[in-house]
Amino acid sequence: MSNTKQETRSIELEVRVNAPVETVWRAFAEPEQLANWFPLRASGSQGKGGKVTLSWGTTGDWTTTIDEWVPNEHIRWVDPPAAEGLPPTAIDFRLEADGGSTIVRLVHSGFSAAADWDEMYDATKGGWTYFLYNLQHYMEWHPDTPREMIWVRRPTTRTPDDVWKEILGSNGLGIDPEVNSIAPGQQYRFNALGEPVVGKVHLVNPPVQFAGTADSLEDGLLFVELEPGRERRHVGIWLSTYGLKAERVAGLRTSLESLADRIFGVETKKEEGTEKKAR
Numbered sequence: 194m195s196n197t198k199q200e201t202r203s204i205e206l207e208v209r210v211n212a213p214v215e216t217v218w219r220a221f222a223e224p225e226q227l228a229n230w231f232p233l234r235a236s237g238s239q240g241k242g243g244k245v246t247l248s249w250g251t252t253g254d255w256t257t258t259i260d261e262w263v264p265n266e267h268i269r270w271v272d273p274p275a276a277e278g279l280p281p282t283a284i285d286f287r288l289e290a291d292g293g294s295t296i297v298r299l300v301h302s303g304f305s306a307a308a309d310w311d312e313m314y315d316a317t318k319g320g321w322t323y324f325l326y327n328l329q330h331y332m333e334w335h336p337d338t339p340r341e342m343i344w345v346r347r348p349t350t351r352t353p354d355d356v357w358k359e360i361l362g363s364n365g366l367g368i369d370p371e372v373n374s375i376a377p378g379q380q381y382r383f384n385a386l387g388e389p390v391v392g393k394v395h396l397v398n399p400p401v402q403f404a405g406t407a408d409s410l411e412d413g414l415l416f417v418e419l420e421p422g423r424e425r426r427h428v429g430i431w432l433s434t435y436g437l438k439a440e441r442v443a444g445l446r447t448s449l450e451s452l453a454d455r456i457f458g459v460e461t462k463k464e465e466g467t468e469k470k471a472r
Contacts, residue, residue, distance in 0.1 A: 199278040203302040204318045208325040210297060212332040214290040217297065218265045220328060221286055229340040230331040230433075231324055245270065250346065261285075272303075279303055299325060312421045319402040323416050326395055326404065327433060334412045335435035343432040343446045347457040350425050357400030359456055360417060360428065366452070373399060381405055386448040390415075410445075411436050428457070 210217050220226045224235035224245065232255075237245035241262040248254045261269035265288060272282040282303035289296040299321060304314050331340070349356055359365050361372040366383045368375070375381055375394055382391040392406035392415065400419060407413035413434040420427045430449060434442060454462065 199276070200306040201279060201302065202304050202306045202314065203300055204304070204314070204321060206299045206318075206321055206325055208297050208329050209291070210295045210329050210332045211293070212295060212336065213293060214265050214288050214295040216336065217288055217295040217328075217332060220332060221268050221288075222264070225339075229335070229338070229435075230327040233342055233344075250344070257284075265290075275303060276305060279305055297325065297328070316401060316418075316421045319396070319398050320418070323396055323402065323404045323418075327414055327416075330406070330412075330414055331433075331435075338435045341434045341437060341442050343434060343442060343449055344430060345449055345453040346427055346429040347453050347461040348425055348427050349457055349461075353400040353419050353426070356419055356428055360430070361403060365456055366417075366430075368403070372397065372403060385452055386445050388445075407432065407434075410434055413437075 220230060222239055224237055227235040227245075227247070232247035233250050234248045235245065237243060237256075239259075239262070241259055243259045243262075244256055245259060246254050246256040257270040257272050259268065260271040260283070261267055267288070268286050270284045274280060275282050280303055283301070285298075285300040285302075287298045287300075289298070301317065301321060304310055304317075331338075351359075357372075361368045366385045368381055368383050370379070370381065375397055377394050377397060379394050380391065381394050382389060384390070388409075390407050390409050392408045394403075394405040396402055396404040402419070403415075403417040405415050407415050410432070411434065413432060416429075416431040416433070418429045418431070420429065430453070432445065432449065434445075437445075450462070
Protein backbone atom coordinates (compact mmCIF):
# COMPACT_ATOMS: atom_id res chain seq x y z
CA MET A 194 0.00 0.00 0.00
CA SER A 195 1.36 3.42 -0.96
CA ASN A 196 2.00 5.99 1.78
CA THR A 197 2.36 8.87 -0.68
CA LYS A 198 0.58 11.94 0.62
CA GLN A 199 -1.57 13.96 -1.75
CA GLU A 200 -1.63 17.73 -1.90
CA THR A 201 -4.90 18.96 -0.42
CA ARG A 202 -7.22 21.98 -0.45
CA SER A 203 -10.02 23.27 1.75
CA ILE A 204 -13.27 25.18 1.43
CA GLU A 205 -13.44 28.32 3.58
CA LEU A 206 -16.66 30.34 3.84
CA GLU A 207 -18.17 32.87 6.22
CA VAL A 208 -21.65 34.20 6.91
CA ARG A 209 -23.07 36.73 9.36
CA VAL A 210 -26.30 35.71 11.07
CA ASN A 211 -28.40 38.35 12.80
CA ALA A 212 -29.07 36.24 15.89
CA PRO A 213 -27.28 35.72 19.23
CA VAL A 214 -24.47 33.19 19.28
CA GLU A 215 -26.29 30.98 21.81
CA THR A 216 -29.24 30.71 19.41
CA VAL A 217 -27.07 29.97 16.37
CA TRP A 218 -25.14 27.33 18.33
CA ARG A 219 -28.37 25.36 18.77
CA ALA A 220 -28.71 25.16 14.98
CA PHE A 221 -25.50 23.10 14.92
CA ALA A 222 -25.74 21.29 18.24
CA GLU A 223 -29.35 20.04 18.20
CA PRO A 224 -30.31 17.49 15.50
CA GLU A 225 -33.88 18.80 15.20
CA GLN A 226 -32.46 22.28 14.54
CA LEU A 227 -30.00 20.95 11.94
CA ALA A 228 -32.93 19.50 10.01
CA ASN A 229 -34.44 22.98 9.68
CA TRP A 230 -31.61 24.23 7.43
CA PHE A 231 -29.24 21.40 6.42
CA PRO A 232 -30.37 17.76 5.90
CA LEU A 233 -33.88 16.41 5.54
CA ARG A 234 -33.48 14.59 8.85
CA ALA A 235 -30.87 14.49 11.60
CA SER A 236 -30.36 12.41 14.72
CA GLY A 237 -27.62 11.64 17.18
CA SER A 238 -25.87 12.68 20.35
CA GLN A 239 -24.13 15.83 21.56
CA GLY A 240 -20.65 16.44 22.89
CA LYS A 241 -17.15 15.39 21.85
CA GLY A 242 -17.06 11.78 20.68
CA GLY A 243 -20.74 11.74 19.80
CA LYS A 244 -22.20 10.69 16.47
CA VAL A 245 -24.56 12.62 14.21
CA THR A 246 -26.50 11.00 11.35
CA LEU A 247 -27.71 13.21 8.50
CA SER A 248 -30.07 12.08 5.74
CA TRP A 249 -31.06 13.54 2.37
CA GLY A 250 -33.44 10.73 1.54
CA THR A 251 -32.42 8.73 -1.53
CA THR A 252 -28.75 9.72 -1.21
CA GLY A 253 -28.54 7.62 1.95
CA ASP A 254 -27.43 8.46 5.47
CA TRP A 255 -24.14 10.06 6.50
CA THR A 256 -22.91 9.42 10.04
CA THR A 257 -20.09 11.63 11.24
CA THR A 258 -18.11 11.88 14.51
CA ILE A 259 -18.02 15.00 16.69
CA ASP A 260 -14.29 15.59 17.18
CA GLU A 261 -14.47 19.01 18.87
CA TRP A 262 -17.26 20.53 20.96
CA VAL A 263 -16.89 23.94 22.58
CA PRO A 264 -20.39 25.32 23.23
CA ASN A 265 -21.13 28.60 21.44
CA GLU A 266 -17.67 28.55 19.81
CA HIS A 267 -16.57 25.48 17.88
CA ILE A 268 -17.86 22.17 16.57
CA ARG A 269 -15.94 19.81 14.27
CA TRP A 270 -17.18 16.76 12.40
CA VAL A 271 -14.55 14.25 11.25
CA ASP A 272 -14.77 11.36 8.79
CA PRO A 273 -12.19 8.87 7.50
CA PRO A 274 -10.01 9.99 4.56
CA ALA A 275 -11.89 10.17 1.26
CA ALA A 276 -9.01 8.46 -0.58
CA GLU A 277 -5.62 6.93 0.07
CA GLY A 278 -2.97 9.54 0.83
CA LEU A 279 -5.45 12.10 2.13
CA PRO A 280 -5.93 13.25 5.74
CA PRO A 281 -9.25 12.69 7.53
CA THR A 282 -12.08 14.79 6.15
CA ALA A 283 -13.02 17.50 8.64
CA ILE A 284 -15.76 20.13 8.78
CA ASP A 285 -15.13 22.91 11.27
CA PHE A 286 -17.80 25.40 12.30
CA ARG A 287 -16.55 28.32 14.38
CA LEU A 288 -18.94 30.84 15.88
CA GLU A 289 -18.00 34.35 17.02
CA ALA A 290 -20.35 36.76 18.75
CA ASP A 291 -20.34 40.22 17.22
CA GLY A 292 -22.76 42.44 19.10
CA GLY A 293 -26.16 40.82 18.70
CA SER A 294 -25.05 38.95 15.58
CA THR A 295 -22.96 35.83 15.02
CA ILE A 296 -20.19 35.28 12.50
CA VAL A 297 -20.12 31.65 11.33
CA ARG A 298 -16.89 30.43 9.72
CA LEU A 299 -16.76 27.12 7.89
CA VAL A 300 -13.62 25.18 6.93
CA HIS A 301 -14.17 21.89 5.09
CA SER A 302 -10.79 20.19 4.62
CA GLY A 303 -9.48 16.95 3.17
CA PHE A 304 -10.07 17.48 -0.56
CA SER A 305 -7.42 16.34 -3.00
CA ALA A 306 -5.86 19.11 -5.10
CA ALA A 307 -5.81 16.80 -8.14
CA ALA A 308 -7.72 17.99 -11.20
CA ASP A 309 -10.11 15.01 -11.16
CA TRP A 310 -11.43 16.32 -7.83
CA ASP A 311 -12.37 19.73 -9.25
CA GLU A 312 -16.01 18.88 -9.91
CA MET A 313 -16.53 17.46 -6.42
CA TYR A 314 -14.74 20.40 -4.81
CA ASP A 315 -16.74 23.00 -6.76
CA ALA A 316 -20.06 21.24 -6.11
CA THR A 317 -19.36 20.97 -2.39
CA LYS A 318 -18.35 24.62 -2.19
CA GLY A 319 -21.53 25.64 -3.99
CA GLY A 320 -23.56 23.42 -1.68
CA TRP A 321 -22.05 24.96 1.44
CA THR A 322 -22.61 28.44 0.01
CA TYR A 323 -26.29 27.58 -0.23
CA PHE A 324 -26.58 25.79 3.12
CA LEU A 325 -24.98 28.65 5.03
CA TYR A 326 -27.47 30.95 3.32
CA ASN A 327 -30.25 28.56 4.38
CA LEU A 328 -28.91 28.75 7.95
CA GLN A 329 -28.93 32.55 7.85
CA HIS A 330 -32.42 32.62 6.34
CA TYR A 331 -33.81 30.13 8.86
CA MET A 332 -32.33 31.89 11.90
CA GLU A 333 -33.42 35.37 10.79
CA TRP A 334 -36.87 34.62 9.33
CA HIS A 335 -38.12 31.34 10.83
CA PRO A 336 -36.36 30.62 14.16
CA ASP A 337 -37.64 27.40 15.76
CA THR A 338 -40.14 26.84 12.93
CA PRO A 339 -39.95 23.26 11.59
CA ARG A 340 -39.05 23.06 7.92
CA GLU A 341 -41.23 21.18 5.43
CA MET A 342 -39.06 20.20 2.47
CA ILE A 343 -40.75 19.77 -0.91
CA TRP A 344 -38.29 17.97 -3.15
CA VAL A 345 -37.53 15.68 -6.05
CA ARG A 346 -34.26 14.02 -6.98
CA ARG A 347 -33.99 12.14 -10.27
CA PRO A 348 -31.23 10.49 -12.33
CA THR A 349 -30.30 11.58 -15.85
CA THR A 350 -27.73 10.77 -18.52
CA ARG A 351 -28.21 14.08 -20.34
CA THR A 352 -25.44 16.66 -20.43
CA PRO A 353 -25.38 19.28 -17.66
CA ASP A 354 -26.07 22.06 -20.16
CA ASP A 355 -29.13 20.28 -21.55
CA VAL A 356 -30.53 19.49 -18.11
CA TRP A 357 -29.90 23.03 -16.88
CA LYS A 358 -31.83 24.50 -19.80
CA GLU A 359 -34.72 22.08 -19.43
CA ILE A 360 -35.18 22.33 -15.66
CA LEU A 361 -34.95 26.10 -15.48
CA GLY A 362 -36.35 26.85 -18.94
CA SER A 363 -39.92 27.01 -20.23
CA ASN A 364 -40.40 23.22 -20.14
CA GLY A 365 -39.45 23.12 -16.48
CA LEU A 366 -39.66 25.76 -13.76
CA GLY A 367 -39.71 28.54 -16.34
CA ILE A 368 -37.46 30.94 -14.44
CA ASP A 369 -38.06 34.52 -15.61
CA PRO A 370 -35.87 36.42 -16.51
CA GLU A 371 -34.00 33.75 -18.49
CA VAL A 372 -31.66 32.11 -16.01
CA ASN A 373 -28.40 32.51 -17.96
CA SER A 374 -28.88 36.28 -17.94
CA ILE A 375 -29.92 36.57 -14.30
CA ALA A 376 -27.67 37.76 -11.47
CA PRO A 377 -27.61 37.44 -7.66
CA GLY A 378 -29.78 40.08 -6.03
CA GLN A 379 -32.15 40.27 -9.00
CA GLN A 380 -35.86 39.56 -8.70
CA TYR A 381 -37.12 36.43 -10.46
CA ARG A 382 -40.36 34.49 -10.76
CA PHE A 383 -41.81 31.24 -12.04
CA ASN A 384 -45.27 29.69 -12.34
CA ALA A 385 -44.69 25.96 -12.76
CA LEU A 386 -45.99 24.64 -9.41
CA GLY A 387 -49.64 25.59 -9.60
CA GLU A 388 -49.19 29.10 -8.21
CA PRO A 389 -46.93 32.05 -9.01
CA VAL A 390 -43.68 32.14 -7.04
CA VAL A 391 -41.57 35.30 -6.78
CA GLY A 392 -38.29 35.90 -4.98
CA LYS A 393 -34.73 37.15 -5.18
CA VAL A 394 -31.79 35.28 -6.70
CA HIS A 395 -29.01 34.30 -4.29
CA LEU A 396 -26.75 31.94 -6.28
CA VAL A 397 -26.32 31.29 -10.00
CA ASN A 398 -23.64 28.76 -10.98
CA PRO A 399 -24.54 27.36 -14.42
CA PRO A 400 -24.98 24.60 -15.24
CA VAL A 401 -24.97 23.08 -11.75
CA GLN A 402 -26.61 25.30 -9.09
CA PHE A 403 -29.34 27.90 -8.74
CA ALA A 404 -30.76 29.27 -5.48
CA GLY A 405 -33.10 32.04 -4.47
CA THR A 406 -35.78 33.03 -2.03
CA ALA A 407 -39.41 32.08 -2.54
CA ASP A 408 -40.94 35.16 -0.95
CA SER A 409 -44.50 34.38 -2.00
CA LEU A 410 -44.29 30.98 -0.22
CA GLU A 411 -44.10 32.59 3.22
CA ASP A 412 -40.39 33.33 2.72
CA GLY A 413 -39.20 29.91 1.57
CA LEU A 414 -36.05 28.99 -0.38
CA LEU A 415 -35.49 27.25 -3.73
CA PHE A 416 -32.33 25.26 -4.52
CA VAL A 417 -31.69 23.44 -7.82
CA GLU A 418 -28.58 21.25 -8.00
CA LEU A 419 -26.95 19.03 -10.62
CA GLU A 420 -24.76 16.66 -8.63
CA PRO A 421 -21.29 15.57 -9.76
CA GLY A 422 -21.16 12.60 -12.11
CA ARG A 423 -19.77 11.36 -15.39
CA GLU A 424 -22.17 9.43 -17.64
CA ARG A 425 -24.96 9.54 -15.06
CA ARG A 426 -25.78 12.17 -12.45
CA HIS A 427 -28.65 13.15 -10.19
CA VAL A 428 -30.63 16.36 -10.25
CA GLY A 429 -32.37 17.73 -7.17
CA ILE A 430 -35.01 20.44 -6.80
CA TRP A 431 -35.36 21.41 -3.14
CA LEU A 432 -37.95 23.85 -1.83
CA SER A 433 -37.57 24.73 1.88
CA THR A 434 -40.85 25.95 3.32
CA TYR A 435 -41.77 27.13 6.81
CA GLY A 436 -45.27 27.50 8.19
CA LEU A 437 -47.23 26.63 5.03
CA LYS A 438 -50.61 24.96 5.45
CA ALA A 439 -50.64 21.22 4.80
CA GLU A 440 -52.91 21.44 1.75
CA ARG A 441 -50.66 24.04 0.15
CA VAL A 442 -47.59 21.86 0.75
CA ALA A 443 -49.43 18.89 -0.77
CA GLY A 444 -50.34 20.87 -3.87
CA LEU A 445 -46.80 22.12 -4.39
CA ARG A 446 -45.41 18.62 -3.90
CA THR A 447 -47.80 17.13 -6.46
CA SER A 448 -46.93 19.85 -8.99
CA LEU A 449 -43.19 19.38 -8.47
CA GLU A 450 -43.41 15.62 -8.88
CA SER A 451 -45.44 16.05 -12.07
CA LEU A 452 -42.79 18.43 -13.41
CA ALA A 453 -40.05 15.88 -12.64
CA ASP A 454 -42.06 13.08 -14.28
CA ARG A 455 -42.41 15.18 -17.44
CA ILE A 456 -38.72 16.04 -17.64
CA PHE A 457 -37.07 12.81 -16.47
CA GLY A 458 -39.76 10.17 -16.99
CA VAL A 459 -42.14 8.53 -14.53
CA GLU A 460 -39.84 5.51 -14.21
CA THR A 461 -37.20 7.60 -12.42
CA LYS A 462 -39.62 8.17 -9.52
CA LYS A 463 -38.82 4.75 -8.03
CA GLU A 464 -35.61 6.20 -6.55
CA GLU A 465 -37.71 8.52 -4.42
CA GLY A 466 -40.41 6.09 -3.36
CA THR A 467 -39.03 4.72 -0.12
CA GLU A 468 -38.20 8.14 1.30
CA LYS A 469 -41.55 9.66 0.38
CA LYS A 470 -43.40 6.84 2.15
CA ALA A 471 -41.38 7.60 5.30
CA ARG A 472 -42.28 11.28 5.42
